[in-house]
Amino acid sequence: MNRVIRVNMTDLKATQEKPPAELAHLGGRALISHVIYSEIPPTSHPLGKKNKLIVAPGLLAGSTAPNSGRLSIGAKSPLTGGTKEANVGGTAAQKLARLGVKAVIMEGKPAKGSLYVLKVNKDSAEIIPAPQLAGVGNYETTARLRRAHGDKVAILCIGPAGEMRMTAASVASTDPEGRPSRHAARGGLGAVMGSKGVKAIVIDDAGTKAPAARDKTTFREISKAFTQEIMERKATALFSQFGTVGGLAYLSKIGALPTRNFSAGSFEGDSKIGGKGVAELNATRGGSFGHVCMPGCVVRCSNVMHDKDGQFLTAGFEYESSAMLGANLGLDDLDTVMALEKMCDDLGLDTMEVGAAIGVAQEAGLYAFGAGARILELMREIAQGTVLGRVLGQGAEVTARVFGISRVPTVKGQAVPAHDPRKEIGTGIGYATNPQGADHTGVIIFHAEDTAEMVATSRQKQLTTAAYDSAGLCQMTDPSLEVMAKLLSSFYGWNWTAEDVAEMGRAALRKELAFNRNAGLGPATDRLPDFFAEEALSPYEGTFKVPTDEFEKVLKF
């Protein structure tokens, strides 16, 4: 990858440069964390001209390694005020890699109200005025852009939520069928893209070819063996069969499923909104499991949902969405949950943040748990950008603040995702300490004997995740440091050991942590909210009681 595209949205100029030496061994999350740390003034406003929105494929993007097409998007987060990398599937990373693009870095800020599309192709990067796309949803936006630029392009775009600078706004990414159903959801990156006046990035890889490994034979062998390993895992079979939503009933059973604004860990409607309910619906309506969000995926955890009329509704109906928009709102009607999810898809919103925000809003008396029609109305408020909608669209923390609520399931301002930390204590340690805030990736720990083991496991998991987010490998492949070392070495002609890969992850985490500190987030922001320690979680009556000094051990390498 020999191009870094810098897009100055103040001057409306896109320039290309060869990647500087310091970026040579960086990709995806590691590259993003480096650019955030070294280029963004840490105390600058996240929606101001000094913030930068960075798009970077992983180091193995475009290769034949399984599931290697994850894309990283990052910026200073308007949700947390700290560093942010959000990871997404779809076809963009592979196309960027074929185009030789190591990173697209959007800087500056255009005149208020102006809107543009950035087109990246084999030779150039072009900024195209796109006022006609103002306020247009993700599905219509991608449909129009595919008509204009061909249906082979990959598209990254924001919906109305990003344009309205909602800090729950995502950046959507198109899947192989061109559907904007994958989201770099967390941290409000859609609001940053909105502040840059960029509605969409169209990636056209016509006339390119896939990058070749330096040592093709070895790379092929290792990829094959790794694929074999993935395919033989029980988890893979489960994901192919039911998608991530297949895990909902289990999490409800063990009591870790956020239910009614984190007031319980089990939901009586779990079978309706979990894998079983989805499978039953698919059987009657023609939806299906086992899709891929990107070419080369061997896990196939994506699903396609149809509506009552058998028409396509959404692709990628995930566990986290069904949990946070379903159980967390007391909703057991799958059609309503899917309708909410579809609206998030189209508006460009993080389903977890919105689910947590609406969850919190119950305490303000805006609706009753389970009142699907009223909850849909609240989602329409967001769509219309009413003041209430704008409040909810800012996420759980602002919603709680506006309504004077002190029980707020957030860490560093970002909503806790769909694993209750009172049941999954090790996961809670990760929520508290991960420099990305309470993310749902890289921190989930189901089993650990004691606090010391949880701390060690969380450290290792965060480090490994930072590494595969940099390689561009999907978390569902759960690659070891050794496998990553072999893949990267044979692809690039490096002599990397597992320790080199670990160091890549470690360096990323160190920069993320340092940026947070430089941005004003002191060590005491690495904490869970009080109520997880104070309120026993039914039905198993657990609380989160890890002493705070344990948190400080996690990211000490």
Next chain:
Amino acid sequence: MNRVIRVNMTDLKATQEKPPAELAHLGGRALISHVIYSEIPPTSHPLGKKNKLIVAPGLLAGSTAPNSGRLSIGAKSPLTGGTKEANVGGTAAQKLARLGVKAVIMEGKPAKGSLYVLKVNKDSAEIIPAPQLAGVGNYETTARLRRAHGDKVAILCIGPAGEMRMTAASVASTDPEGRPSRHAARGGLGAVMGSKGVKAIVIDDAGTKAPAARDKTTFREISKAFTQEIMERKATALFSQFGTVGGLAYLSKIGALPTRNFSAGSFEGDSKIGGKGVAELNATRGGSFGHVCMPGCVVRCSNVMHDKDGQFLTAGFEYESSAMLGANLGLDDLDTVMALEKMCDDLGLDTMEVGAAIGVAQEAGLYAFGAGARILELMREIAQGTVLGRVLGQGAEVTARVFGISRVPTVKGQAVPAHDPRKEIGTGIGYATNPQGADHTGVIIFHAEDTAEMVATSRQKQLTTAAYDSAGLCQMTDPSLEVMAKLLSSFYGWNWTAEDVAEMGRAALRKELAFNRNAGLGPATDRLPDFFAEEALSPYEGTFKVPTDEFEKVLKF
């Protein structure tokens, strides 16, 4: 003072104890900063049961020293997330001192929606249910409470804003005439009082006498000399003549008056809303200057404003209110500005925070600068608790967040008050570094030669202010450390030097800073927002360019 009253609002029990030894030499702000630092878990939610609301008269309260009746109120701030002491006049501190009450500490949290009055008298402290006061404004609340408890009582109370947990909510304090026109305004302490379910604290000092100095003769002599010194100052004469609002035209002239959401430093309507305009109105309507907010005041900076019909409208129409609700909103109609101020008085709101919030909201297109009728409507939205009103009532930071605005005049989430730091560079250093956030007290520096002098001056000013906020002396008396040492020594029989007084201030600041760090506010929160460095302020084209490492020097003693 031999009583510390602890009020547990969970159990609805008030208990009294002798002050522990560690509080013996502490009063006012020093006491509050100590209790916050040692008793409140720093990462707990400011509206949760672990926060504590502390009321403490200064060490010289109840004495015959001039202007010694300032009251300190404090808690973990729901606005800044850090430590907070807000200082207020009125008669409460003197009555608490006569009652021997060194501090009232409110803890816990009652059942949702319940509301109480706390009555403190000679022998006891009583929690009285007061559901009938729900939603009642400060003027009506104090009128009813004076009817019930006699018109000699002092009252601290919250209006609807505090009940709605708005983080711009103040705690009001009654003046000698029983008017709730003085406010412990900053930091959202009214929301903390609201979260504790305490509508008002009624302080009845019947049957008590003023505390006597240990060395009466010396104390009398020093008080007399200090009074003489204050009376001979030019500033005192100016304050008596025009109140603090008399300074508005000067600040506009030098270009430091926040105008139209901090977009200019001079306001063409300055004579209408400044001392001249107020004096003209007073001449025709019967309002007046030269009142006192507490007995024993020799500065007399308070004024009384009448409405068009010659009826009392508000007392204590301050510079900061006229600047932030007038010039900062482009309003030059004094009646409108006074009407806004009166609503803040009655709702229990910080005029600075609300002025800054409405200022920011202009960028969201909610009104045009100077559109008085529409701005009054926005204030009515706050009064009614509509969603928009609740957003504005949260202050400038949340208002900006909800509407996606990146130009936000706040430090640590608290609105910058009415001295533009681009003109008053030394003041800006104080805004950034003061552990209380961008406060209008203790940081104002008009003249300094260079950055080094500003840093040294700001340090000294913050330290001296922390000392006199602890002694209970009004900032308008600007006491030297030496005068404070002599007053405290002769009153208490201590052998304090100026250095001992300095150490009291220093210790308070150290605890405040430590609490902020423990609460997660890292050193990088001690900064001004970007736009003060980026946008030149008209008409003098200054920007704020102090290197950030200078900030870290300020509070290093």
